[in-house]
Amino acid sequence: MHSFEGGFSMSHRLHLPQHQLPQVLLPPAPGVRRCSRRREAPICTATPLSAPPRGTEQQLSPQAPPPQSEPSTAAGSASSSGQPPKAKDWSARLLSVANKRRQETKGPAPDIFAGSGRKQQKLRGPDGLVPEELAEEGEVPEGGRRKRLPAEMRCFDTARIYIKAGNGGDGCVAFRREKFVDNGGPAGGNGGRGGNVWAVADEQLNSLFGFRSKVGDRALLLVGGRPGRGNESFKTHQNNAPAFAESGEEGGEAWVDLELKLVADVGIIGVPNAGKSTLLSVISAARPKIANYPFTTLVPNLGVCAQDFKTTVFADVPGLLEGAHEGLGLGHEFLRHVSRCRALVHIIDGSSPDPVGDWGAINLELELFNPAIKDKPQVIAYNKIDLPDSGEFWEDVREELVAKGVDPNSIFPMSAATGQGISELVRAVRGLLDAMGPAKVEAETDALNLTRVPPRRDARLDDYTIEVEEVPGKSTGPQARPPRVYYVDGEAFAKFAQMTNWSYWEAVRRFQRVLEVSGVNASLKSRGIQEGDTVVIGDTDFEWSDDQSEGAMYDAWEADMRARGQARQGAAKWPRGPPLKRS
Numbered sequence: 001m002h003s004f005e006g007g008f009s010m011s012h013r014l015h016l017p018q019h020q021l022p023q024v025l026l027p028p029a030p031g032v033r034r035c036s037r038r039r040e041a042p043i044c045t046a047t048p049l050s051a052p053p054r055g056t057e058q059q060l061s062p063q064a065p066p067p068q069s070e071p072s073t074a075a076g077s078a079s080s081s082g083q084p085p086k087a088k089d090w091s092a093r094l095l096s097v098a099n100k101r102r103q104e105t106k107g108p109a110p111d112i113f114a115g116s117g118r119k120q121q122k123l124r125g126p127d128g129l130v131p132e133e134l135a136e137e138g139e140v141p142e143g144g145r146r147k148r149l150p151a152e153m154r155c156f157d158t159a160r161i162y163i164k165a166g167n168g169g170d171g172c173v174a175f176r177r178e179k180f181v182d183n184g185g186p187a188g189g190n191g192g193r194g195g196n197v198w199a200v201a202d203e204q205l206n207s208l209f210g211f212r213s214k215v216g217d218r219a220l221l222l223v224g225g226r227p228g229r230g231n232e233s234f235k236t237h238q239n240n241a242p243a244f245a246e247s248g249e250e251g252g253e254a255w256v257d258l259e260l261k262l263v264a265d266v267g268i269i270g271v272p273n274a275g276k277s278t279l280l281s282v283i284s285a286a287r288p289k290i291a292n293y294p295f296t297t298l299v300p301n302l303g304v305c306a307q308d309f310k311t312t313v314f315a316d317v318p319g320l321l322e323g324a325h326e327g328l329g330l331g332h333e334f335l336r337h338v339s340r341c342r343a344l345v346h347i348i349d350g351s352s353p354d355p356v357g358d359w360g361a362i363n364l365e366l367e368l369f370n371p372a373i374k375d376k377p378q379v380i381a382y383n384k385i386d387l388p389d390s391g392e393f394w395e396d397v398r399e400e401l402v403a404k405g406v407d408p409n410s411i412f413p414m415s416a417a418t419g420q421g422i423s424e425l426v427r428a429v430r431g432l433l434d435a436m437g438p439a440k441v442e443a444e445t446d447a448l449n450l451t452r453v454p455p456r457r458d459a460r461l462d463d464y465t466i467e468v469e470e471v472p473g474k475s476t477g478p479q480a481r482p483p484r485v486y487y488v489d490g491e492a493f494a495k496f497a498q499m500t501n502w503s504y505w506e507a508v509r510r511f512q513r514v515l516e517v518s519g520v521n522a523s524l525k526s527r528g529i530q531e532g533d534t535v536v537i538g539d540t541d542f543e544w545s546d547d548q549s550e551g552a553m554y555d556a557w558e559a560d561m562r563a564r565g566q567a568r569q570g571a572a573k574w575p576r577g578p579p580l581k582r583s
C-alpha cells in the first residue's frame with residue numbers, strides 16, 4: 001500500500017464544457033487561404049449588375065446609360081484614345097435589368113450579392129458561431145449580413161468544414177469466469193481505435209458543392225483517438241486482478257479551410273458569351289454548358305487537348321465583367337484559378353459592338369486583381385469570324401490591336417462554331433508553353449500531406465510546467481492567503497487525465513500514484529499549495545487536500561461520485577480484504 005504525502009479530493013469536473021469547440025486547431029496550410037485581395041481604390045467605377053433571367057436578353061433594351069468607366073492606365077482601354085468608353089452591349093443589357101427591377105420595386109436595386117440569413121445560418125459551425133476569422137477579414141459586415149453571390153452563381157471552390165476524429169473506445173473490466181477455472185483472472189478487452197479523418201482526391205471533383213452539406217474523405221487530416229485499455233492490460237505481479245479500465249482517447253477536432261485548385265496550362269478568358277466554352281468543347285472532350293446568354297459557365301471547366309502528340313490542359317472560366325477584381329460578377333470566385341495558369345487565351349467576341357474595348361477592359365481587370373496575371377503570355381483569339389459582321393471587322397480590329405502594341409503573330413481569327421483557325425490557335429498556344437520550358441512543380445508541404453497515420457510519439461511525463469494564479473477571495477488556510485489555482489501543463493498529463501475513467505476507484509488511485517512518482521505533488525508543495533487550492537490538469541480540475549490517507553481520498557471520491565450521480569464501478573465491494581485504517 002502506498003502512502004501519500006499529499007493528495008487530491010476527487011471533485012474533478014470538466015474544465016471546459018465539452019460542446020465548446022476550438023475555432024481553429026489546425027494551423028492554416030500554406031496555399032490554403034482566403035482570397036482577400038480587394039483593392040482600396042479601384043480605378044474602374046462599377047455598379048453592381050443583376051444578371052438577366054436566362055434566355056430573355058433579346059427582349060431587353062438598354063434603359064439607362066452603361067456605367068462610365070474611367071480607366072486611367074489600361075493599355076488598350078477605350079479612354080486611352082481620349083474618347084469616352086463605348087457602351088458594351090452585354091453590360092448595358094445587364095444594367096438595364098437592374099434599373100428595371102429598381103423601378104418596379106421602387107426601392108434600391110436588389111443586391112444579388114448579399115446572401116440570405118438562412119444561408120448564413122448554414123455556414124455557422126455546430127457551436128452556432130461564425131468563425132472569427134471571417135469577421136476579421138470583413139466578410140461579415142456590421143449588420144451581420146454576409147456579402148455573397150447567390151448560391152447558383154457561386155463556384156464552390158472553397159469550403160469551411162468542421163471535422164472531428166473518432167474517440168477511442170473505452171476499455172472494459174471483466175474477469176474470466178468458467179467452471180473448474182478458479183480465479184480466472186482479468187479478461188477485459190481494449191476499446192476500439194477512433195476513426196481517422198482523411199481527405200481523398202477525386203479526379204471527377206470540380207466543385208466543392210458536396211461539402212456544403214456533408215464531409216467527404218481523403219490525405220490524413222486528423223488522427224482518431226487511442227483505444228482505452230481493458231483491465232487485462234493492467235495485470236501485474238503486485239495486482240493480478242485489477243478492477244479498472246481506461247477511457248478511450250478523444251479524437252481531435254478542427255475547422256478546416258478547403259480550396260479547390262485547378263491545375264491548367266492555359267486559361268480561356270474573355271467577356272461573357274464570347275465563346276470560351278464552345279472553344280473548350282471543340283478542342284477537348286469536355287462538354288461544358290454552352291448557351292447564348294452571359295454567365296452560362298458558373299464553375300470553371302477543365303479540358304485536355306491532344307495535338308501533335310502533346311497534351312495541354314485548358315480551363316474555361318466564367319465570363320469577366322468590369323469590376324471583377326472587386327468581386328463583381330463572378331470576379332473573385334475564379335480569378336484565382338486564372339492566376340495559376342501558365343498562359344492565357346483571350347477570346348474576343350467578334351459580334352460585340354466594341355471588341356477592342358472589351359479586350360482592354362478585361363486586361364485592366366486582370367491587372368487590377370493581380371498584376372502578375374496581366375504579365376502572363378496571352379494569345380488573342382478573335383472569335384465568331386463566321387458571322388458576316390465579325391468577318392468584315394476582323395482586319396480593323398487586328399489593326400487596332402497592333403496599334404496598341406499587340407504582337408500581330410499572337411492574334412488569331414477563328415470560329416469555334418465552324419472550327420476555322422482552331423488548329424493554328426492551339427499550335428500557337430502549345431508553342432508558347434514549349435518556349436516557356438517545363439512547368440515548375442510546386443510541392444506544398446503542410447499537415448495534409450500525410451498519407452499514413454504517423455507512429456505515436458509518447459509524450460514524456462516529466463515534461464510539464466506549473467503556473468500559479470491567485471484568485472481574489474478571502475484569505476484562508478495555514479498560510480493565510482487567498483486561494484490559488486495551479487495549472488499543470490503537460491501533454492502526457494493532459495492525456496492521462498482525459499483517459500482516466502474516474503468511475504473506478506483503482507483508476508483514481510493509479511492517477512494519484514503517477515502524480516506522486518512523477519514529482520508533480522512535490523513540485524506543487526514546493527510552490528506552497530495548501531488545503532482548498534485548485535489544481536488544473538488538462539480539462540480536469542481537482543481540489544487539493546492535505547489529508548494524505550487513502551481512506552480520506554476514497555471518501556472524497558465516493559462523495560464526488562454521489563454528488564454527480566455517477567455509478568461507481570470496479571470491485572463490487574470496497575475495500576476488499578481488511579478495511580483500511582483511517583487516519
Ligand SMILES: Nc1nc2c(ncn2[C@@H]2O[C@H](COP(=O)(O)OP(=O)(O)OP(=O)(O)O)[C@@H](O)[C@H]2O)c(=O)[nH]1
Nearest residue numbers: 273274275276277278291292295296297319416417
Ligand atoms: N456564330 C458563332 N457563334 C458562336 C461561336 N462561338 C460561340 N458561339 C455562340 O456564342 C454563344 C455563347 O457561347 P459560349 O461558349 O457559351 O460562351 P461563353 O464565353 O462560354 O459564355 P459564358 O460562359 O456565359 O461566359 C453560344 O450561343 C454559342 O453557340 C462562333 O464561332 N460562331
Ligand SMILES: [Mg+2]
Nearest residue numbers: 276277296297
Ligand atoms: Mg461558358
